[in-house]
Amino acid sequence: MNRTASHCYHCHQIVPKQLAVTAEINEQQQLFCCSGCVAVCQTIHVSGLESFYQHIPNVDSLSPPAQNDLTDLESFDLESVQADFVIENDETKQAILLIEGIHCSACVWLIERALNKMPGVQQAIVNLTQKRLKVVWLKNQCVLSDIILQCRQLGYDALPYQSSTALDQYNQSKSNLLYRLGFAGFTMMNLLWISIALYSGADQGEYRYFLQWIAMALATPTLLYSGWPFLSGAYRSIKQGYAGMDVPIAIGALATYLYSAYITLSQSQTGEVYFDTVVNFIFVILIGRYLESVSKYKAVNATQRLLDLQPKIANVIEQNGEIVVKPVKALVLGEVVRIKPGEKIPVDGCVVDGMTEVDESMLTGETNLVGKIIKDDVFAGTLNGAGSIDVKVNGLLTKTVLGKIIQLVESAQMTKAPIQCTTDKIVPWFVLITLSLSMMTFIYWSSVGFESALLAAVSVLIITCPCAFGLATPMSIAVASGVASVHGILIKNGAVFEQLSSIKNIVFDKTGTLTQGKIEVKEMVLVDDCDYSQETLLKWLATLESRSEHPVANAILNELKKQSLELEANISGFDYFPGQGVAGVIDGQSVMAGQIQWLRNKKINIDSLLENKAEKYQEQGYSSLFLAVNENIVALFVLFDPLKSDAKSTINTLKKMGFNISLLSGDRYSTVQSVAIQLGGLEAFAEVLPQQKYQIIQQFQQSQKTVIMVGDGINDAPALIMADIGIAIGSGTDISIESADIVLTHDKLEQIIQSIELSRQCLRTIHQNIIISILYNIIMVPLAMMAFVTPLVAAITMPISSLLVIMNASRLRIKKGKN
Amino acid sequence: MDVIYGLIPGMLLLGLLMVGIFFWACKTGQYDDMDGEASRILQDDDD
Numbered sequence: 011m012n013r014t015a016s017h018c019y020h021c022h023q024i025v026p027k028q029l030a031v032t033a034e035i036n037e038q039q040q041l042f043c044c045s046g047c048v049a050v051c052q053t054i055h056v057s058g059l060e061s062f063y064q065h066i067p068n069v070d071s072l073s074p075p076a077q078n079d080l081t082d083l084e085s086f087d088l089e090s091v092q093a094d095f096v097i098e099n100d101e102t103k104q105a106i107l108l109i110e111g112i113h114c115s116a117c118v119w120l121i122e123r124a125l126n127k128m129p130g131v132q133q134a135i136v137n138l139t140q141k142r143l144k145v146v147w148l149k150n151q152c153v154l155s156d157i158i159l160q161c162r163q164l165g166y167d168a169l170p171y172q173s174s175t176a177l178d179q180y181n182q183s184k185s186n187l188l189y190r191l192g193f194a195g196f197t198m199m200n201l202l203w204i205s206i207a208l209y210s211g212a213d214q215g216e217y218r219y220f221l222q223w224i225a226m227a228l229a230t231p232t233l234l235y236s237g238w239p240f241l242s243g244a245y246r247s248i249k250q251g252y253a254g255m256d257v258p259i260a261i262g263a264l265a266t267y268l269y270s271a272y273i274t275l276s277q278s279q280t281g282e283v284y285f286d287t288v289v290n291f292i293f294v295i296l297i298g299r300y301l302e303s304v305s306k307y308k309a310v311n312a313t314q315r316l317l318d319l320q321p322k323i324a325n326v327i328e329q330n331g332e333i334v335v336k337p338v339k340a341l342v343l344g345e346v347v348r349i350k351p352g353e354k355i356p357v358d359g360c361v362v363d364g365m366t367e368v369d370e371s372m373l374t375g376e377t378n379l380v381g382k383i384i385k386d387d388v389f390a391g392t393l394n395g396a397g398s399i400d401v402k403v404n405g406l407l408t409k410t411v412l413g414k415i416i417q418l419v420e421s422a423q424m425t426k427a428p429i430q431c432t433t434d435k436i437v438p439w440f441v442l443i444t445l446s447l448s449m450m451t452f453i454y455w456s457s458v459g460f461e462s463a464l465l466a467a468v469s470v471l472i473i474t475c476p477c478a479f480g481l482a483t484p485m486s487i488a489v490a491s492g493v494a495s496v497h498g499i500l501i502k503n504g505a506v507f508e509q510l511s512s513i514k515n516i517v518f519d520k521t522g523t524l525t526q527g528k529i530e531v532k533e534m535v536l537v538d539d540c541d542y543s544q545e546t547l548l549k550w551l552a553t554l555e556s557r558s559e560h561p562v563a564n565a566i567l568n569e570l571k572k573q574s575l576e577l578e579a580n581i582s583g584f585d586y587f588p589g590q591g592v593a594g595v596i597d598g599q600s601v602m603a604g605q606i607q608w609l610r611n612k613k614i615n616i617d618s619l620l621e622n623k624a625e626k627y628q629e630q631g632y633s634s635l636f637l638a639v640n641e642n643i644v645a646l647f648v649l650f651d652p653l654k655s656d657a658k659s660t661i662n663t664l665k666k667m668g669f670n671i672s673l674l675s676g677d678r679y680s681t682v683q684s685v686a687i688q689l690g691g692l693e694a695f696a697e698v699l700p701q702q703k704y705q706i707i708q709q710f711q712q713s714q715k716t717v718i719m720v721g722d723g724i725n726d727a728p729a730l731i732m733a734d735i736g737i738a739i740g741s742g743t744d745i746s747i748e749s750a751d752i753v754l755t756h757d758k759l760e761q762i763i764q765s766i767e768l769s770r771q772c773l774r775t776i777h778q779n780i781i782i783s784i785l786y787n788i789i790m791v792p793l794a795m796m797a798f799v800t801p802l803v804a805a806i807t808m809p810i811s812s813l814l815v816i817m818n819a820s821r822l823r824i825k826k827g828k829n
Numbered sequence: 830m831d832v833i834y835g836l837i838p839g840m841l842l843l844g845l846l847m848v849g850i851f852f853w854a855c856k857t858g859q860y861d862d863m864d865g866e867a868s869r870i871l872q873d874d875d876d
Contacts, residue, residue: 115868138865185855192851196844217833224837 018043020051050165065116083155085335095170107143110167180307187300194236194293197228205286222274229285237292265471321356358405366397444474451795466797473794482779485819490772498756506735506751510769519721520675525651529565533648602638614638660759704728779815786811
């Protein structure tokens, strides 16, 4: 594998020269992007597992390991902590751990190999799909904390896994459907060739009854077992007085089955059996149901995983000042918890001591670190930065902001009214008309005789068998989804595709969706008659910032790279004040950079002209960073989060298409307003808390407006679900992607327009298909009512109607292919 | 042609056996990890 000098030896990401870390691997100096990669790579080599690098299928798939906490793992060995997730046997213990950071089979190989080399570990099996590790170890030879430590040293976070009842239920219903599908598949395949025999002449000879009986023997359990979800669904919806799609499915299947059973049992010489139709129908529709339940399970799994990844233990400071490790479950509101640097915060709370910076991106999507001092609130699930803080607990487990968001997601999933697609609206009428027509047929023919009346009535039901009708929408959506996925648009819930073109309101999240979520330097303003050149000041600032891991630092370093300047090597006395600024001595000059309030407190002379300028920029939505040299302010750096390159053109096109566009953000009003103005004036909702995003969507819906929500962060997840259609940008977090109906994987906003265009075409095709199946019924039903439909006619026309619908739908692919 | 009186029930029994195996495979978690096992077999045990 070719690992070039400018790439990290471990994760293969490009390393800026001035930021590279070197370390000795196999007696050779190698470049690394961060100390995390060094540690992981050294662990791998020390364990003799360096062939890991040959196992990686795709080098680009690796990413730098998370900064894992390697201390204080002993708490995982406490009986009270283990009670929840460890199964104890005579000599061994067994646990399932969630592994974060697995991307490919090479990771599986590495973890299994490394753990199996540990003394005392009997078995370690990683499940790549579920990202779980099952580990069995000897009680007296090794402890769980060593196993977790080994995982973390390899760059994977490991946390205990506990199964949840909600998830188990979804899993149960998913595998239940798979069993039914498997059984239907078996009977369908066998019935197919039995019907071939019957159609090709066997129905005239001595085997007629034998084959019919076999067919019935296969169809009966299929209808009762595999078809049960439809039968019970139809029963439930009739009881509630609403005709859903299950009703015509159940009627079609039952009528066809009972008719065929009647022919078989009465040993009639002329009638035909249609057991194959029943079974095929059930099989095809079950496939759709199964896929639907898989995506539902995935959605719940993602939400659950988020909760599972929360820390399970906390360091509690007792009244007497002692620090005790307790499971989070056993904490009480009002207790004080110490959070060490780099730890994930286990609770919601208020800082009572210390200061730090916190990465809240998993909640807000905002990549900036947020400074926290006494009396500030911190939230469970966010990542503590460089400082240590003591936090007074005011929210636990499901009562935290994160827990509430997850609850919102779950409740929104349950309460959201299913989308009414065109067929759903027609189905009740369709059922009603079919039933009354067949009733009329029965009454009309009953004067001739009961048997022929029954046959005519049933043949009406069979001929209207909603095959074509049932396929009209799903086929078009399936084809359109296929076309979309080629373009990187994933349609998770096909029915929304039909809706997309009819909605007129779009709400955009700002950070990370319309903007890049990465800070850049817009401008550098120097004081009048400044003693230093612009380049020198930028170099100094970059040198200072390179020592801190703040996102602003990245912005400055990128600016430095853009101007192709080098870092200053001569720096001493570096100091870092979380959330406020940095200070140090470079080339014998005292240099400080940070917020104006902090510099003022440090008795720095403020230039009022520069301060005014900064205020003006702030009104326009930019943020500012001041640089002081030898106690005098010398420069102002204007920072901003730039718009995505296609944001403006997309918004303009959408406006031209007649959409009403709004902007939604948790940021300050001025920032949001300035973005709205840059995009040509939009309605803007600013300073919206995560919970309120969801309410704003509800407000739209209460005033009878349908809404499309476009977002990316966890905080957007409830809104994405609540909206009539949620569109997630592919670079977003897992949960927002799982909550959305449509995922744009290429991270391009233009894809929204593409999706809408495709959905318009799809809608047209659906309408054509419905017209085809209605036309078919208009021709065939009168014939059936007149008792003119011979078995042969039925056998030919029924597949033809379905074929027409399928062929019309596949035109969608050809049409799109031409463009 | 009377052979089909034996062959068809035989085929159904065989098919049911397959369904049984399929159910067993699902129950014991053979399909739980569709990605990992596929590549595990390609990785050497001792290098």
